[in-house]
Amino acid sequence: MKTRRWMFLFTLAPLTTMACTPAESGTPGADGSTSSGTMASGTMSGGTTSSGTGMDVHPNWAEDVAPILIKNCATCHQPGGIAPFGLLTYDEAKTVAPSMKSATGARTMPPFNPDNTGDCQTYSDARWLEAAEIATIAAWSDAGAPEGDPTKAPPPYVAPPGLPDKSVTLDMGASFTPDKTLTDEYRCFIVDPGLTKDQYLTGYDIKPGDKREVHHVIMFALDTDAADQAAADLDAADPEDGYLCFGGPGVTASRFVVGWAPGSGASHYPAGTGVKLTAGHKMVMQVHYNMANGTFPDRTTADLALVDSVAKEATITRVAAKNILLPPGQMSAPATGQLKIPATAGDLTIWGSAPHMHTRGKTLEVTLDSGGATSCISKVQDWNFHWQGFATYAKPIAMKGGDTLTINCGYDTTMETTTIHQGESTSDEMCINFLYVTK
Numbered sequence: 001m002k003t004r005r006w007m008f009l010f011t012l013a014p015l016t017t018m019a020c021t022p023a024e025s026g027t028p029g030a031d032g033s034t035s036s037g038t039m040a041s042g043t044m045s046g047g048t049t050s051s052g053t054g055m056d057v058h059p060n061w062a063e064d065v066a067p068i069l070i071k072n073c074a075t076c077h078q079p080g081g082i083a084p085f086g087l088l089t090y091d092e093a094k095t096v097a098p099s100m101k102s103a104t105g106a107r108t109m110p111p112f113n114p115d116n117t118g119d120c121q122t123y124s125d126a127r128w129l130e131a132a133e134i135a136t137i138a139a140w141s142d143a144g145a146p147e148g149d150p151t152k153a154p155p156p157y158v159a160p161p162g163l164p165d166k167s168v169t170l171d172m173g174a175s176f177t178p179d180k181t182l183t184d185e186y187r188c189f190i191v192d193p194g195l196t197k198d199q200y201l202t203g204y205d206i207k208p209g210d211k212r213e214v215h216h217v218i219m220f221a222l223d224t225d226a227a228d229q230a231a232a233d234l235d236a237a238d239p240e241d242g243y244l245c246f247g248g249p250g251v252t253a254s255r256f257v258v259g260w261a262p263g264s265g266a267s268h269y270p271a272g273t274g275v276k277l278t279a280g281h282k283m284v285m286q287v288h289y290n291m292a293n294g295t296f297p298d299r300t301t302a303d304l305a306l307v308d309s310v311a312k313e314a315t316i317t318r319v320a321a322k323n324i325l326l327p328p329g330q331m332s333a334p335a336t337g338q339l340k341i342p343a344t345a346g347d348l349t350i351w352g353s354a355p356h357m358h359t360r361g362k363t364l365e366v367t368l369d370s371g372g373a374t375s376c377i378s379k380v381q382d383w384n385f386h387w388q389g390f391a392t393y394a395k396p397i398a399m400k401g402g403d404t405l406t407i408n409c410g411y412d413t414t415m416e417t418t419t420i421h422q423g424e425s426t427s428d429e430m431c432i433n434f435l436y437v438t439k
C-alpha cells in the first residue's frame, strides 16, 4: 500500500529503470586516445567534429543516446521483445540510426496514439520523447552515429519489477499457438478471478507468455450470469482454446477494465481508487497476437491487485458514437456521439482516457462542455489500432453533473466498397473514448 505508485494502465518505462540510468559514469578510465580501434569513427560520414578518436564528440551513443533508448525504447526493443530488433547495444543502435531519426522525428516511435503535445492534454505515462531528445537522435545520426566512450554508457536495461501487492494470477489455462497463416490474431480467453465477494481492482501486471508476439492485452469484467454464459457459448463454438474476437469480447454486460501494451510494467490505478469486480463472475482476457516476428506458443498471465474497499470507486465511462454509417470512398468519413452527464452526478474527476476505433480510424477528438466553456479531453491525430490503450492525465480533469461530452471520429474508407457499420468485428468500426472517472 505504501509503495503504491500513482499510475495506471499504460505506465511507461518503470521508475526503477529511470532511477538507475543517470549518467554516473563512475570509471573515468578511457579518456581518449587508446582504444580507438573499436570506435565508430572509422565508419563516420566525415562528421562535423573531428577529434581524433571521436571519444568527446557530442552527441555520442554512450553519454547522449543510450540513456534515451534505455528509458524510452528498451521495453520493446530488446532481444525477444515485440519490436523486430534490439536497441540495447551500440552496434544495434548504430545500424538503424537514420531510421531512428525519421521514426522519432515523425513521432511514430515510441508509439503513442493520444496527442501529448499540450494542444489537448498531456499524460504522465505517455510514451513520448521531448523535442530535445528527438534533436539529439537526429544530430547523432547525422554525425555518423559516433559511439563515444563506452565506459560512460548507462547500466544495462533492467526489466521492471512485478506487482508488489499481487492478490491473484489469472491464467489462460493452457498454451495457445496463434494461426500462422494470419498476420494478426485477436483471441479472447475466459479467466476466473474466483471472487467470493465483490472486490476492487487497484493494479495489475500482464505477463506475456511470448514477448515476441503479444502485442496488446485488454481485460473485460463480466457482470451477469448471462454475460458469463454468452462468453462460455462463444468459447464452446470455437474449436481452438478461447475464441476469436476483435473489437471487444463479443458479450454485452462486459466492462473494459485493463488495457496493456508491452513495457507497461506493473501498474496501479490512481491511489485510493479502483474498479469493482463482481463476486462469482469471470473475466475475459483479449490477447492481440502479432506474428511479424514469427508464431510461437503463448501462455499469457495477468496478476491483479484486489482490495475489499477503496476511498473512491471508479467507473470506466464511455462516450461513443451510437450509429456508425461510413460510406465508402471517403478520406474522412465522420461519426459522432454525445454523453450528457446526469445533473445529479455532482463533482467528478476524470483521471485517464482510452480512445478506441478499429483499423479505418484516423482521427478522434473528445470535448467537454461545462457551463458554456469547451475544453479538449482527448485527441488522436493519426490513429494506429496496434497501439491502443489507456493513458493517465498529467493533471486530472474536473467534470460535473449537467456537463456534456462530445466525440468526433474520422475514418479513411477509400479502400472500401460497401458502407461500414458499427460493430465489434474487423469489418465494422467503433468510435469510443473510455474515461476513468471517480466522484
Ligand code: HEC
Pocket (backbone or CB within 6 Å): 068, 069, 072, 073, 074, 075, 076, 077, 082, 083, 084, 096, 099, 100, 103, 104, 108, 109, 110, 111, 127, 129, 261, 262, 263
Ligand atoms: C511499446 C513498444 C515500442 C517502444 C516503446 C518503441 N518501439 Fe520502436 N518499434 C516497435 C515495434 C513493434 C516495431 C515494428 C513496427 C511496428 O509494429 O510499428 C518498431 C519499429 C521501430 C523502427 C523501425 C521503423 C519503423 O518506424 O517501423 C524504429 C526505427 C524504431 N522502432 C525505433 C524506436 C525508438 C528509437 C524507440 C524509443 C525512442 C522506440 N522505437 C520505442 C515497438 C516499440
